[in-house]
Amino acid sequence: MPHKRKIDFSSLLSSVNSSRDSNNGTQSLNLTELPANILEAFIPGYSLILRYALDVFGFDISIVLSIGLIIFAFVTSVQYLWDKAYTGFSTFCMSSVYIDDSDDLFNSVLEWIAAQRMSKISRSVKAVTYRGSAWEEANEDDHDGGEVLDEAGIFNFSKWAARVPPRYEPYYGRHRFWFQGKMFIFDRSRRAASSSQYQYGRPSDEELIELTCVGRSTKPIRDLLDYVKIWSLDKEKALTVIRRPVNKERSRYGGVWSRVSSRPSRPMETVVLEPEQKARVLTDINEYLHPSSPRWYANRGIPYRRGYLFHGPPGTGKTSLSFALAGIFGLEIYVISLLEPTLTEADLSNLFNSLPRRCIVLLEDIDTAGLVRDEKSDESSSRSKAEKSKSNTKDGDNENSEDGKEERFTLHDLAKAMKSSNRRERTSDDVRQGISLSGLLNAIDGVATHEGRVLVMTTNHPEKLDDALIRPGRVDMQVQFGLATRVQTRELFVRMYSSDKDKIPERKTTLSSPTPLRHTTSNLPNGTSKPSVSASSTSATLLDNITSPSDLQAIADRFAESLPEETFSPAEIQGFLLTRKKEPQRALREVEVWRDGLLEAKERRRKVFGVQ
Numbered sequence: 001m002p003h004k005r006k007i008d009f010s011s012l013l014s015s016v017n018s019s020r021d022s023n024n025g026t027q028s029l030n031l032t033e034l035p036a037n038i039l040e041a042f043i044p045g046y047s048l049i050l051r052y053a054l055d056v057f058g059f060d061i062s063i064v065l066s067i068g069l070i071i072f073a074f075v076t077s078v079q080y081l082w083d084k085a086y087t088g089f090s091t092f093c094m095s096s097v098y099i100d101d102s103d104d105l106f107n108s109v110l111e112w113i114a115a116q117r118m119s120k121i122s123r124s125v126k127a128v129t130y131r132g133s134a135w136e137e138a139n140e141d142d143h144d145g146g147e148v149l150d151e152a153g154i155f156n157f158s159k160w161a162a163r164v165p166p167r168y169e170p171y172y173g174r175h176r177f178w179f180q181g182k183m184f185i186f187d188r189s190r191r192a193a194s195s196s197q198y199q200y201g202r203p204s205d206e207e208l209i210e211l212t213c214v215g216r217s218t219k220p221i222r223d224l225l226d227y228v229k230i231w232s233l234d235k236e237k238a239l240t241v242i243r244r245p246v247n248k249e250r251s252r253y254g255g256v257w258s259r260v261s262s263r264p265s266r267p268m269e270t271v272v273l274e275p276e277q278k279a280r281v282l283t284d285i286n287e288y289l290h291p292s293s294p295r296w297y298a299n300r301g302i303p304y305r306r307g308y309l310f311h312g313p314p315g316t317g318k319t320s321l322s323f324a325l326a327g328i329f330g331l332e333i334y335v336i337s338l339l340e341p342t343l344t345e346a347d348l349s350n351l352f353n354s355l356p357r358r359c360i361v362l363l364e365d366i367d368t369a370g371l372v373r374d375e376k377s378d379e380s381s382s383r384s385k386a387e388k389s390k391s392n393t394k395d396g397d398n399e400n401s402e403d404g405k406e407e408r409f410t411l412h413d414l415a416k417a418m419k420s421s422n423r424r425e426r427t428s429d430d431v432r433q434g435i436s437l438s439g440l441l442n443a444i445d446g447v448a449t450h451e452g453r454v455l456v457m458t459t460n461h462p463e464k465l466d467d468a469l470i471r472p473g474r475v476d477m478q479v480q481f482g483l484a485t486r487v488q489t490r491e492l493f494v495r496m497y498s499s500d501k502d503k504i505p506e507r508k509t510t511l512s513s514p515t516p517l518r519h520t521t522s523n524l525p526n527g528t529s530k531p532s533v534s535a536s537s538t539s540a541t542l543l544d545n546i547t548s549p550s551d552l553q554a555i556a557d558r559f560a561e562s563l564p565e566e567t568f569s570p571a572e573i574q575g576f577l578l579t580r581k582k583e584p585q586r587a588l589r590e591v592e593v594w595r596d597g598l599l600e601a602k603e604r605r606r607k608v609f610g611v612q
């Protein structure tokens, strides 16, 4: 029989036992004495409980406690040793890459991880409510609203949204996963927010992802990140990312960009413009963005920047073309409103200096921004503007009316004028304090860090702009947008009644226009490359008793003939068609009534505002 071995805890318990008399004169303890001595020190009356349990149940709980204590000590020391060994191993034999939550990669990695098996089988995941954009929710042809329509056939958005499952991503902590035969560790952690970081009025914690792999090189992780970037790009390749300056109420620091959304890239052919007009802009930007251009500019000492001024009445496609350009060239679009009251010149300069290598910066409604020079230069610039305004009237078009003072009025003009005057009343003082003309010019000219960007400024009133703002070098090409011509009206009609599956034939567009463009003036000679913009054949959707695509074309012709040339903006025509979006025949029937009503309303407003 093996002899039961006594454990010598004498040194451990010497302090506890110092007051205790030893009956047999030895310091050795048995298992029952061990917890009694220790627990006695922590739990007053423990020996009484022990004796009571022994008397009543005849069971010595000290044995269980002793064994428990030994197991606990064993596990703790193994864990301690393991941690030490792991720390040593990871220090010398593992590599890590950290990704901050302010980086785009953070979301890409999270999304990729969420799509992996590891997130599906993990027992510790974070559920994130899916907040997709409207366009992600359904296709146009998903007509079976079945369960989300109420008895009256009304679409209920809450019901619809409730059907979208949440996204599951790994929770904070370490998670292992395999990629291309290698093991990686994904560690997501959170750092307490500093007082400067606010989101929705409360401090927002910062998050960090650590990707680790075995080996002394980060190459496998870099490969993984390359893969994730391409995965993410493939997913988003049809999207245009839109960024705006971070709202100062959310962050103490101004002059920082944040991603507001991404939306499907606007196909160039959905912007109805003169093909030559599009071609000229496309060719110019295409040449500018070519990888060999920076060297070309550098060799000639020219700052590598390109600026465009899109001007014309409201609703004629200036913003639409900017987004379509971003889509076609795969650029992100950075939108700045100079009317933002909290925007300072320092912020503006930071924003420009933190632009990526290639992007489109969109400065909208630049004329309403209340940019001012000192009074002297104001006078001289207004003189020069008056002269320019006169010369513009020579161009005719829809720019100015007979007396050369006011523009032709449209509903959009009216809305815009009211909006602008409100804005001016509300913000002119703020803006004067915030952004001056020289502040904007400094930001645009800036240091070399934002070379490579495409600057697009839009305005309804180019004649109000200071010459300094639109001089060559700051604005290299001006593009004038006009009210809808008959051809454009026709195109808008056909596009409206064709489904996504159908391709609309675009009027032939190549990137280099052989004929000079009436509406476009370029300050620099144009490019050489001539990639072509696709023009495909079509069939239109059959709607509203239209039996063939040629019927649609015929109706479109009649529709276009019903509207006077260059009187309505594409936005106005689109607005009319949208309210009859599945009924081309009805649109044709009702267009004359709409036309007369709108002309009358414009006339009335013209009289009220005393505009010719």
Ligand SMILES: Nc1ncnc2c1ncn2[C@@H]1O[C@H](COP(=O)(O)OP(=O)(O)OP(=O)(O)O)[C@@H](O)[C@H]1O
Binding pocket: 270, 271, 272, 273, 312, 313, 314, 315, 316, 317, 318, 319, 320, 321, 416, 458, 459, 460, 481, 570, 571, 572, 574
């Ligand atoms: N040339 C066009 N081709 C296709 N759609 C157009 C065109 N012009 C305007 N639209 C439509 O009208 C709406 C407004 O257009 P957009 O915002 O591009 O006009 P804008 O000229 O930038 O106006 P604003 O000067 O008021 O900012 C958009 O929904 C757009 O689809």
